[in-house]
Amino acid sequence: MIEKTFASHDGVELFYRVWPARSGAAKGAIVLLHRGHEHGGRVAHIAEELGLDDYAFYAWDARGHGRSPGERGHSPSFAHSVRDLDCFVRHIRETDGFAVEDTAVVAKSVGAVLAATWVHDYAPDIRALVLASPAFDVKLYVPFAKEGIALWQKLKGTFFVNSYVKARFLTHDPARIASFEADPLITRPIASNILLELYEAADRVVADARAITVPTQLLISGSDFVVRHAPQHRFFENLGGTIKERHVLPGFYHDTLGEKDRAKALEKVRAFLLVRFAEPPIVADMRRAHLSGYTRDEADRLATPLSLLSPRGLYWALTRASIRIGGLFSKGIATGLGTGFDSGSTLDYVYEDEPRGLGPGGRLIDRQFLDAIGWRGIRQRKIHLEELIGKALARLKAEGKPLRLLDIAAGHGRYVLDAVAASEAKPESIRLQDYSPINVDKGTALIAERGLQAVASFHRADAFDTEALAATEPRPTLSIVSGLYELFPDNAQIEASLAGLARAMEPGALLLYTGQPWHPQLEMIARALTSHRGGAAWIMRRRTQQEMDQLVAAAGFRKIEQRIDKWGIFTVSMAERI
Known part of the structure; x- marks a missing residue:
């Protein structure tokens, strides 16, 4: 076992352990995620007991746990920790060379909710996902405890809740009970914001599990005192993948993979992983989801008058x-x-x-x-856009490439101009486009207001005109598509737009694109709000992140990184032209 650290998205160094493959060259990577209150050392036995000597194992100490820094049991948000996981897997890929499709995740309890949320929100094409007793609904035995925690947090701010769980209710294994009680790295408190956001993320992911198509195995402990079974079964039934397994383990307590009879569970995990790694990666093709798929069905229902x-x-x-x-x-x-x-x-x-x-x-x-909530998400999307615009410009400058920016549907262009103003790397040209004459006029005035006429211009153009986009001059090294594709349900339009951009951009150029994989107010928007298209009802067909990423990849781009707000509504991704 080797001890290491990696820098997460905010620069914090998180601790992790590595068990290299014992047989030489590893066939793949298996990432182990511990349950809440614990740390990577509590899942170390899995690397040994699975008996998969041809694979490298990785186990982190989540932020605020074990030997990783941070206030015990605390993270700025649940989404912050999900992004930590995304950084961890990318770190494994970049340092040890494991492609994401050669990576599997085995996760327990709260770690399993982190993993499921990551797969839902970031759409990584991992080889397999194993979830053991995911904490989709933690049992709080005090009546109205969740509502009380939410109220107290609103009044007093974030506070800490101590775990009531005793080791003897986690496992029947005397050795595991003793080690839990003697472990100085066990974290009893959990921050109220994390507990509440755990529930929110779990509700969203369980309800929208159709978006998850990764081969998934679910292990359910039959005598679990910590979490409820019903959401686990609902999650499994909602899963969108064609390869999925569910195993209920009678008599097992919550620590499924640390139970006295855990060999029964570990054998199921071992068999599932061996089959998944023996076969080619299974990746569902989502590019025709606009013709048949659950988000199409959802949009059709919303379009039906009442x-x-x-x-x-x-x-x-x-x-x-x-x-x-x-x-x-x-x-x-x-x-x-x-x-x-x-x-x-x-x-x-x-x-x-x-x-x-x-x-x-x-x-x-x-x-x-x-x-x-939607507008709060929009403003967070603007923050993420500005951050990635600055990062993209800095990257292009460091690579010695010209800085030529194009936004094909800029609205008034405020977020682009704000991002440029905040960036140390300044574009030599900024071309903003939009189909609306109102937006062109307002955007032109905004450029003049900021004195950028020498480098910036605003044009009326159709963002779905393949040939016009392909002929863009000067050829952009950074193209932006924000808030556009979400408004149009037909993937043929998006493919036409991306094809034009791909032709306009040389290898190494960067693309920023947004997505909306989920929204809590879809029906309100469809039934009560109007669109810019002639005052018609504003009916949105959601695209899962996997669908959006596949459309971008098919046009000739490789996704590099992603941002998503803490509510899981809007994403901003950066991709490289290949």
Whole structure:
């Protein structure tokens, strides 16, 4: 066993252990994720007991656990820790040469929820996923404990909750019980924000497990005192992959892979991994999901009108009426009603995040409008875009490439110009485009306001015109597509747009693209809000991250890294032209 550290996305050095393959050249990498309160040393026995000598094993100490730094049991957010996992797997790939398709993940409890969320949100094409007693729903035996924790956190801020779980309720193995009780690295407290966000992420991933197509094995402990079974079964039934296994282990406590009779569970894991590594990687082709797939079915349901005589039809009719009334007082709602809630004008207003309206009441309504979960996600997407624009420009400059920026659907272009202003590497040319004359006029004025006419220009253009994009001059070294593809359900349009960009860009050029794999208010948007396209209903077909990434890869790009907000709504990815 070798002890190492890696730098995560925020520069924090996280601790991990490596067990190199004993037989020489490794056939693949197996990443082990420990349960909550524990650390990588608690899963070390799995590397030995699985008997897979032809594979390298890796086990980290999650942030705030074991020998990794951070306040015990705390992380800035659950999404922060999921991104830690993404960095960990990329570190393994970059340092030890294991492709993501030659990597499997074996995860327990909270670690299993981290793994499932990572696979859902980042769509890595790993070889296999094994989840042992995932903590999709932790049993809090005090009535209304979750609601109480949420209220107290809202009033007092983040605090810590101590685990009630005794070692004897985790396993029947006396040696494991003794080692747990004597282990000085066990972390009893868990931060309230992590506990609450664990529930939120679990609910989202269980409900949307159709997005997960990785070959998955689920192990369920039959006598689990820590987590509930029902969400585990629901997750399995919702899984979108064609290769999946579910095994219920009677009498097992929560520490499934550390139970007294764990050989029964480990043999199932071993057999599953051997078959998966013996066969070619299984990757579902999602590029025709717009024709048949669960997100197409979802969009079709939302596009079906409701009878005004039905309770739901009446509810949404009243909601639409209340929005129209709100538009008399709120500047933001009025902008959405006038130009479409998906328009560049509305997005620019949301970016500014300054409530305006008729008197104090109008500003209050506008504040509520701006604080909707979708708009908060949009503003976080802007932050991620600006971060990756700066990173892309710095990378191109370091490689000695010219800095020529193109945004094919820039809205007013505010996020691009803000990012350029914050970047030390300045583009020699900035070409902004949009199909809306309003956006072109507003964007041109914004360029003039910032005195960038010498390097920046705004043009009216069709982002789906393959030939026009391919003929773009100067040839871009950084192209941006933000908030566009999410508005159009047909993948043929996206393929046409990406094909034009690919032809315009030389190898080594970079592409930034956004996605929306999930949204908590899809029905409200479809039933109550209008689009910029003639005031029609704003009906969105979600694309899973896997679908979006496959469309980009098919056009000739290799994804490098990704960002996602803590609610799991909007993603921003960087890809390289190959």
